[in-house]
Amino acid sequence: MKRRVPMLIVSITGFLLTIQYFSPHPASEMFYNNALDWLVIIGIFAMPLGIYSMVRIQFHKVIRRSTGWGYSVIALISLFTMLGLGYTDKCLENGTFFMKLFEYVYIPIQATMFSLLAFYIASAAYRAFRARNLLATIVLTSAVIVMLGRVPIGWAIHPLIPWLADWIMNNPNMAAQRAITIGLGLGAASTAMKIVLGIERSYMGME
Amino acid sequence: MQTSGYRQAFRILIIVMLWAATPAGSLGVEPEDAGTGLPVIPPMNLVAADTPNDNGNGITLRWDCPPGDDGSGAVISGYVVLRSENSREGYLETAVLGPGTAKYIDNGPAADPVTGEKIHFIRNKPYYYRVAARYASGYRAVSGASGPVQGRAQWFHDGKIPVLTATVLFFALVILYIQKARLQGSELYVRPIAGMKEIDNAIGRATEMGRPILYVLGLGSPEDIATIASYTILARVARKTAEYRTELIVPCNEPIVMTIAQETVRNAYMEAGHPDAYSDDMVFFVTSMQFAYVAAVNGLMLREKTATNCYFGKFYAESLLLSETGNIAGSIQVAGTDEVAQLPFFVTTCDYTLIGEELYAASAYLGRDPLLLGALKAQDFAKALVMILIVAGAVLMSFGIDWLLEIITVRM
Structure with missing residues (x-):
């Protein structure tokens, strides 16, 4: 019973949502919008679970003096500070302490993490472009042509380089991407059908 | 007076008729x-x-x-x-x-x-x-x-007939192959997926080194197919870590994903016969913010010195930040995602990568359940049909024949 009821709900909902895709009728739209609303409502109710989990883990780290427990103290202080300030009136207006923390602490930290990507790409590209075998050499050659074709110096070296770069992107690259996309589409449809038919049950924590 | 009234009425009638005839x-x-x-x-x-x-x-x-x-x-x-x-x-x-x-x-x-x-x-x-x-x-x-x-609502969108036909056909194929698989048992051949085979070795390596395994479910929401496929692999990994008594760390980006992951790991530990080894501290929520999540997981990798990192699910810009950190830390890394744009990053930085649909095939590959294998076979057959349609369409269009295109075009 504990397993059958949720599976039945999933199967019926999945089947109805499949039918809904083919119907533009307002009743069908209403059903779809209600399903989305339910998703949001469930997501909101799950948030306290997440916060509880986070607080418990960080608190245990502090109590046990685990490796890096100082970071946990900062995480807890940050959480409760923002939570407290978020309850104050007009906290989202410009110039409030809440917004200052968001703009001058959170956004720069986030930008720092994102900017690391540039260096990581360089380091990953260096590893990928080592010409160890034939395939790696093809990757290296294609990458050099595409990179040169995207900057003015490529055209200055030879006018054919930008054309070749576009050809690589629009033909071999596009063909491979489409092949993966078609496979993904069928795979996703197959998984969805397995869920509707009750064959795939991993989403309920069972295999 | 009466005659005059009739005349007046007749004149009005003539005027109205002339006006209507304009x-x-x-x-x-x-x-x-x-x-x-x-x-x-x-x-x-x-x-x-x-x-x-x-x-x-x-x-x-x-x-x-x-x-x-x-x-x-x-x-x-x-x-x-x-x-x-x-x-x-x-x-x-x-x-x-x-x-x-x-x-x-x-x-x-x-x-x-x-x-x-x-x-x-x-x-x-x-x-x-x-x-x-x-x-x-x-x-x-x-x-x-x-x-x-009048603006009238329709119950059926007839521009979507090609999608309906393809759905019904695919559904029939899945049912047909599932029936076939039931008869044949688990004898259906599935090509080896290197990434899947390597997961067991990676868990063994972590056990030998006495270091934890990190499992990242990505940034997807619980309804994403990639996240659903990831639960299956998580169950497999958790069962092995339970058997080997290896530490498992699952930091989550979404509270609902965390709840399902906790249930999955708990069940796996129970099935492995070690329910006592499970703790809710293994699967925990970090944050919903993308880069804050990356910072937390990268910190975990470097502090805990994880021996094996698994990335299965939906990933965006954080894919390279996570996997490159793992690479620098010297961990064995296995990844799989359905985000085509992130695949090159994983291929570059991870030891094994499940490309696209291989992630969805993982449940059938790991479970060897005839029902799941049947669905996988139906998927392959549908792929063959798509290939035939592509080739036929290209040939027909080259000769200026467009009826196939007309049949399969979806009119939204």
Whole structure:
């Protein structure tokens, strides 16, 4: 019973949502919008679970003096500070302490993490472009042509380089991407059908 | 007196008949545009019809532009769409369109010129339409009325017939192959997936080194197919870590994903016969913010010195930040995602990568359940059909034959 009821709900909902895709009728739209609303409502109710989990883990780290427990103290202080300030009136207006923390602490930290990507790409590209075998050499050659074709110096070296770069992107690259996309589409449809038919049950924590 | 009354009535009747016999297209028409010398002609052949395949909130209008309209605005500066609930009066402007326009779908409000009140389009209500051509010289030629027409909702979108056909066909294939797999058992051949095979070795390596395993479910929401596929692999990994008594760390980005992951790991530990080894601290929520999550997981990798990192699910810009950190830390890494743009990053930084649909095939590959294997076979068969259609379509289109394209085109 504990397993059958949720599976039945999933199967019926999945089947109805499949039918809904083919119907533009307002009743069908209403059903779809209600399903989305339910998703949001469930997501909101799950948030306290997440916060509880986070607080418990960080608190245990502090109590046990685990490796890096100082970071946990900062995480807890940050959480409760923002939570407290978020309850104050007009906290989202410009110039409030809440917004200052968001703009001058959170956004720069986030930008720092994102900017690391540039260096990581360089380091990953260096590893990928080592010409160890034939395939790696093809990757290296294609990458050099595409990179040169995207900057003015490529055209200055030879006018054919930008054309070749576009050809690589629009033909071999596009063909491979489409092949993966078609496979993904069928795979996703197959998984969805397995869920509707009750064959795939991993989403309920069972295999 | 009575005779005079009949005469009066007869005269009124004649006037009404003459008025009704006046061609509708000639209403409000000036004989000639003083600026260009061209005759002032209203939009012709106005047809208002219910917009097909919609929710009833639209009426499609089509008309022929007057001969002077070349789209430049030199002769005709634009068109005004007028709507009324009555064929003869009460027409309100619903849209002002540019020159050269010959089609409009009306679904918006009309403004009352007196009160300024917006009168909304109402489904199933009969409306009449007229379209006025605005001449650059200032003349306004109004077409005859078209209607009454109602916006009606359809229960079935007939432009999606190709999708319905493909869905039914695919569904039938899945059922057929599942039945076949039931008869054959788990004898169906599935090609080896290197990444899947390597997971067991990676867990063994972590056990030997006495270091934890990190499992990242990505940034996807619980309804994403990639996240659902990831739970299956997580169950497999958790069962192995339970058997080997290896530490497992699952930091989550989404509270619902965390709840399901906790349930998955708990069940796996119970199935492995070690429910006591499970703790809710293994699967925990970090944050919903993308880069804050990356910082936390990267910190975990470097502090805990994880021996094996698994990334299965939906990943975006954080894919390289996570996997490159793991690479620098010297961990064995296995990844799989359905985000095509992130695959090159994983291929570059991870030891094994499940490309695209291999992630979805993982549940069948790991479980060896005939039902799951059957669905996988149906998927392969459908892929073969798609390949045949692509080749046939390319050949037919090369010879200028487009009926196949017509059949499979989805009209939204």
